[in-house]
Amino acid sequence: MPFSANDLIEAGWLPGPQFPDLLAAARALEDRGIQDPAYISKLLARDFPKPPPKLSRRESPLPLAEAIDATCDADENNIAKVRRLMGELLRVPIVDAGAVMPDACPAGMAEATIPVGGAISVQNAILPSVHSADICCSMYASFFHCEKDTAEMLDQLMDSTRFGFGGRKADDMVHHPVLDEDVWDNPFLKGLQGHAAMHMADQGDGNHFAYLGKIQWSAKALDTLRQNGHREIAQAFASDLDSQYECYALVTHHGSRGLGAQVYKRGHKAAIKETARIVADIPKAAAWLDTRSDIGSDYWDALQYVSRWTLANHQSIHQRFLSRIDSPALTSFGNEHNFVWKRGEHTYLHGKGATPAWTDGTTGHPLLGLIPLNMSEPILITLGRDNGEFLSFAPHGAGRNQSRTATLKDFRKQHGNLDPEKVNSEIAKRTTGLDIRWYYGKADLSESPVGYKSAAQVRAQIEHFDLAHIIAQIEPLGCIMAGDAGPRPWERKREDYLSPKQKRQIQHRATRRKTNQSMQHWQKEDPIEDEK
Numbered sequence: 066m067p068f069s070a071n072d073l074i075e076a077g078w079l080p081g082p083q084f085p086d087l088l089a090a091a092r093a094l095e096d097r098g099i100q101d102p103a104y105i106s107k108l109l110a111r112d113f114p115k116p117p118p119k120l121s122r123r124e125s126p127l128p129l130a131e132a133i134d135a136t137c138d139a140d141e142n143n144i145a146k147v148r149r150l151m152g153e154l155l156r157v158p159i160v161d162a163g164a165v166m167p168d169a170c171p172a173g174m175a176e177a178t179i180p181v182g183g184a185i186s187v188q189n190a191i192l193p194s195v196h197s198a199d200i201c202c203s204m205y206a207s208f209f210h211c212e213k214d215t216a217e218m219l220d221q222l223m224d225s226t227r228f229g230f231g232g233r234k235a236d237d238m239v240h241h242p243v244l245d246e247d248v249w250d251n252p253f254l255k256g257l258q259g260h261a262a263m264h265m266a267d268q269g270d271g272n273h274f275a276y277l278g279k280i281q282w283s284a285k286a287l288d289t290l291r292q293n294g295h296r297e298i299a300q301a302f303a304s305d306l307d308s309q310y311e312c313y314a315l316v317t318h319h320g321s322r323g324l325g326a327q328v329y330k331r332g333h334k335a336a337i338k339e340t341a342r343i344v345a346d347i348p349k350a351a352a353w354l355d356t357r358s359d360i361g362s363d364y365w366d367a368l369q370y371v372s373r374w375t376l377a378n379h380q381s382i383h384q385r386f387l388s389r390i391d392s393p394a395l396t397s398f399g400n401e402h403n404f405v406w407k408r409g410e411h412t413y414l415h416g417k418g419a420t421p422a423w424t425d426g427t428t429g430h431p432l433l434g435l436i437p438l439n440m441s442e443p444i445l446i447t448l449g450r451d452n453g454e455f456l457s458f459a460p461h462g463a464g465r466n467q468s469r470t471a472t473l474k475d476f477r478k479q480h481g482n483l484d485p486e487k488v489n490s491e492i493a494k495r496t497t498g499l500d501i502r503w504y505y506g507k508a509d510l511s512e513s514p515v516g517y518k519s520a521a522q523v524r525a526q527i528e529h530f531d532l533a534h535i536i537a538q539i540e541p542l543g544c545i546m547a548g549d550a551g552p553r554p555w556e557r558k559r560e561d562y563l564s565p566k567q568k569r570q571i572q573h574r575a576t577r578r579k580t581n582q583s584m585q586h587w588q589k590e591d592p593i594e595d596e597k
Contacts, residue, residue: 068095068105070358076106079120079343080189080357087113120344126155130164132455132530133182136522139466146171146180153177154185157351158344162186164455166419167526168464168518172197177348181418181465184458188411190353191364193332195415196404200325200371202418204435205379205399206316206444206539208280208301209392215500215542218277218390222315225266225385226275228504228547232263232323239266239385243377246370252360253331253367257324261374264322266381270547272462272512273319275382276437277500278444278539282310286446286537293448294430301396312395314539316444317382318437320403321375328371332364356413368405375401400434402461416458422449422533423457434533438463438520440513440546441496443538445524450531459532463518469511476510483510491515499541503548512546 068091070084078087087109094105129151135141147169154177155163162185169182179185179195211218227233244261248254268275282302287310290299302310321328336352339360354361379399387394402420405413414421420434434447436459451457465472473483480487488510492501495514503509510516527533 068092068102071360072102072106074339074342074355074358075102076109077343080355083113084357120158122156122346123158124156126152127161127163129155130162130455132526132532133165133167133169134526134529136519140518143170143466146174147183150174150178150180151183153348154179154183154351157347157353159187159190159353160185160351161188162456164458166455166458166460166464166532167523167530168418168460168462170465171468172417175348175350177351179350179415179417182460184414184416184419184456186456187353187413187415189356189413191332191336191356191361191368191405191413192351192353192415193329193336193364194350194352195417196329196368197417198326198329199320199403200329200368201375201401202318202320202403203375203379203399203401204316204318204437204444205376205383205397206314206435207383207387207394207397208312208314209387209390209394211313211390211392213390215277218313219500219502219543219545221389222275222277222386222545223502223504225389226317226382226545227267228273228545229270229550232260232267233265238262239381241265241377241381243374246373248366248370251363251367251370253328253335253364254370257327260323260327264324265378266385267322267378268317268319268382268547269322270550273547274317274437274440275545276316276318276440276444276539276541277543278314278316278541280312280314280446280537280539282312282537284309289448289534289536294428295433298396298398298433313542314444315383315386316435316437316539317379319375319378321371322378324374325371328367332367335360335364365405372401372404398433398435400432414456414458416461418461418464419458420447420461420533421457422447422459423451424449431534434459436460436462436527436533438523439517440501440544441499441541442514442520443540445527445533445535446537446539447527447533447535450533452531455530455532459527460523463520463523465516466518469516472511472516476515500543502543502545504545505548505550507549509546509549 073084073087090109091105094108099105133144135144147165150171151163151165154160164184166182169180172178172181249258287299287303336354337349339354340347340352354364356365400420402416402418405415406421407413420436421432422434424431431449431451434449436445436447447459477483488508492508492513
């Protein structure tokens with residue numbers, strides 16, 4: 066194989082401006098018949114500066130921009146954890162800035178794990194752990210008219226999507242042209258066609274949802290869209306500046322499912338290996354791929370495909386639903402909030418649950434955003450403020466002050482247990498008048514309004530820190546979430562997946578063994594003497 070940039074990195078050079086000269090010199094040596102990469106590297110070292118010493122973490126972190134205020138002790142405790150994690154990440158040498166949004170909360174406590182609501186600016190690198198396994202988690206909204214009632218529409222929506230672990234079965238696959246793209250030679254995508262196919266029109270679990278709402282566009286909001294470069298979207302609703310417009314909206318929230326999880330797994334493994342070559346003492350969660358190297362370029366290309374696939378996934382669900390209710394979409398739009406974006410020649414912005422809120426470099430228009438809060442609250446439609454102090458991001462939701470496990474623990478303390486009737490009663494109090502569906506039938510308390518921070522608090526901080534301009538909101542009518550599907554296959558106990566007949570047989574054998582053991586014990590302790 067020709068001497069490559071990866072050979073230079075292997076020999077200890079850091080990717081940079083001198084790489085083209087180094088590679089040109091290597092080609093000249095190859096033309097002279099020298100083929101051994103190690104010997105080529107040795108000869109190159111004579112004419113070029115020696116490879117610089119390995120980098121290391123900064124002694125102290127860079128400043129953190131905080132678009133979040135504490136309003137209670139729980140906020141204080143949460144923010145303290147967020148600061149510690151971001152501080153560890155801001156010691157990484159390629160990271161040049163960091164910010165946290167109003168919905169910030171830990172996503173794990175391993176060293177340098179970026180919290181939800183965290184964002185960083187990086188030079189010429191991608192950190193797979195920052196976008197994490199749920200690559201391209203995103204929002205997508207379609208607006209439409211329909212004469213059916215909420216219950217009927219949600220019935221059709223239940224049939225249009227899928228939630229839960231795994232993917233669609235072979236006889237239930239949904240095809241989309243994105244599956245036919247010629248991308249599968251990319252090392253980060255190779256062999257993943259099956260994952261891409263089985264997860265199309267599939268939303269997963271956790272905080273992913275399909276939300277049905279209603280919106281009344283004011284004349285002012287439509288005029289704001291027009292003035293900020295979104296004329297086509299505004300025209301879909303009304304051509305008269307003085308009019309108002311009411312319609313329904315379907316909003317979905319999910320990421321790239323098993324496809325993205327596999328790409329992330331491969332990318333993170335490669336990043337750990339590549340980072341170890343050039344940097345000392347970097348936590349695994351902060352490992353990166355250099356975008357100027359072959360492997361970094363391949364990973365960037367894989368992320369772009371994952372982005373297209375995820376958008377296609379949203380669109381498949383929306384089209385299936387709109388076809389079932391026989392209503393075309395007036396217009397649609399969405400945004401990613403768990404991804405990597407390139408801004409400028411060398412800067413890569415990473416957001417972990419952070420909504421892009423900058424001005425588009427091509428059109429010069431502020432980005433549209435969708436920010437959900439919880440199933441009983443409106444979804445905010447925003448225009449980005451491009452506030453560079455906070456890396457031009459906004460929050461992606463309401464966030465939590467404690468983990469899902471802690472939420473369930475608190476409920477047990479207050480109510481004694483997680484009795485389904487008590488759980489349903491508590492959720493019903495907080496979702497009055499709404500049609501709330503759980504795909505697997507059993508409610509998930511931690512994904513109800515019980516599990517999230519105050520929506521009003523987060524909204525107020527969006528405005529206080531000038532992160533985004535809220536121009537409209539989608540009012541809730543109903544929502545579908547996965548709910549509690551029980552333990553994952555690898556977490557289940559054996560009895561969880563036995564048939565009733567098998568369970569009876571096991572119980573019968575256990576009872577028989579216990580009876581035999583008791584009989585043996587009795588005979589040993591109290592033997593019967595022969596009658597005389």
